[in-house]
Amino acid sequence: MKFTDIFIRRPVLAIVVSLFLLVLGLRSIGLLPVLQFPRTENAVVTVATTYTGADAGQVAGFVTTPLENVIAQANGIDYMTSTSTPGVSVITANLRLNYPSDKALTEINTKVNAVLNRLPPEAQRPVLNVKIGQTTDAMYIGFSSKTLPPNKITDYLTRVVQPQLQAVDGVQTAEILGGKLFALRAWLNPRKLAAYGLTAADVHTALANNDYLSAAGHTKGQMVKINLTASTSLHSLSGFRNLIIKQHNGAVVRLKDVAKVTLGSEDYESQVAFDGHQGVF
Known part of the structure; x- marks a missing residue:
């Protein structure tokens, strides 16, 4: 006796099994992941340091170079870029694809802390920032006043507006452009x-x-x-x-x-x- 003979002799069983497979298939359609491209994570870690009063050459020699040497030793970095302008040093570390950003940020922070004693005393402490994925400016909101100067407007935005915007779900960061502290x-x-x-x-x-x-x-x-x-x-x-x-x-x-x-x-x-x-x- 063949396996198919059971369903020929018992049509009710065949109908029940067919309906069960049909319902199971319909239920699985909504659970199947549909991705046009594979899920990836591309993170960028930025290290910004302020050295007030120094020209671009001093910033590059006394701030950017020591930080680059230690940041390059961290794991997960694909490539780095840096810019040295009067008073400001910015180092950008692009991580390898799908490398954990939290792990890289912790390791880079450790490397930076180990070289703080080699930076000039007048230089401020480096500020680390991480951005995940492709960031797009979705909206620009302008604030101006005929009575308040820009520094008071910036103070209001920093204390009141910026925290509320950053708390919105889906907003990675809310930056202030043209702020006057x-x-x-x-x-x-x-x-x-x-x-x-x-x-x-x-x-x-x-x-x-x-x-x-x-x-x-x-x-x-x-x-x-x-x-x-x-x-x-x-x-x-x-x-x-x-x-x-x-x-x-x-x-x-x-x-x-x-x-x-x-x-x-x-x-x-x-x-x-x-x-x-x-x-x-």
Whole structure:
């Protein structure tokens, strides 16, 4: 007796099996993955370092080169590119296809931390950022005001708008273009500096020595313990203006005597405009 004879003698069984296979096939159609291309992950790790006041050659020699040498030792890197501009070093590490981005970011961060003592003291700590996949700018939102300056608009966007946009599902990052961060601007007068026998380095030293926070430890008695903090940081524009730069024979030279001190932006080298009005994107 052949196997097919069972279904000939029992037609009801044959119908039930056929219906079962039909239902199973229909159910499987919706579960089959349909991909035009295979699923891939292409990540890019960016290391940005700020070295204020340095030209492109100094940035390349003292910041970019040491970082490139250690980042190249990390696993999973396909190729690297770097740019050195006045005051800024940017190193881009393109990872191999489907290499875990979290693992590469951790290893690159470890390599960068190991070489921090070789960077110039004036250079800021490198900032690492990872982007996965092909990033596309889906929308540009412009902010401008007739009453608020760009630095106040940037402060509002950083504190309120940017966190909400980054919390939206599917948004990888929300970047601020043309932002102006708050910064103290001391416009030095060379004639007044020469008259008082001062240089720009003397002003820089005075600012560095009089604007810092120090942990002084703690004091405790039998029942009480108090933490001590020595704060000499300046918090107001008037405090910076009255900062003592030099003392000689009872005479005091303050920062306002040799410079015009204002609260402005970190840089004025670029700006963003929309319909002829300066703004922030």
